[in-house]
Amino acid sequence: RRGQAAANKVEEEITAMAQREEAELVSFFRKEGLDVYTPDVNAFRTHVLDVYTKSKYAKDWAPGMFDRIAKL
Numbered sequence: 001r002r003g004q005a006a007a008n009k010v011e012e013e014i015t016a017m018a019q020r021e022e023a024e025l026v027s028f029f030r031k032e033g034l035d036v037y038t039p040d041v042n043a044f045r046t047h048v049l050d051v052y053t054k055s056k057y058a059k060d061w062a063p064g065m066f067d068r069i070a071k072l
Contacts, residue, residue, distance in 0.1 A: 026036045049070075052058055058066070 029036050053066075
């Protein structure tokens with residue numbers, strides 16, 4: 001239990017640090033006159049899902065496996 005709690009705390013700290021660093025980089029790039037774009041994650045997910053489900057690989061997965069992964 002303590003090990004998992006410690007791992008969760010480290011994960012939270014690393015995530016917060018990465019988010020701060022990303023915000024600093026975005027600010028720096030914008031100050032340098034660069035455009036910073038935010039991807040449309042839902043559009044990407046929808047497109048990839050469509051391509052995958054129509055591919056030959058989709059039929060090789062166990063029933064329900066794709067849905068379990070998609071929920072993550």
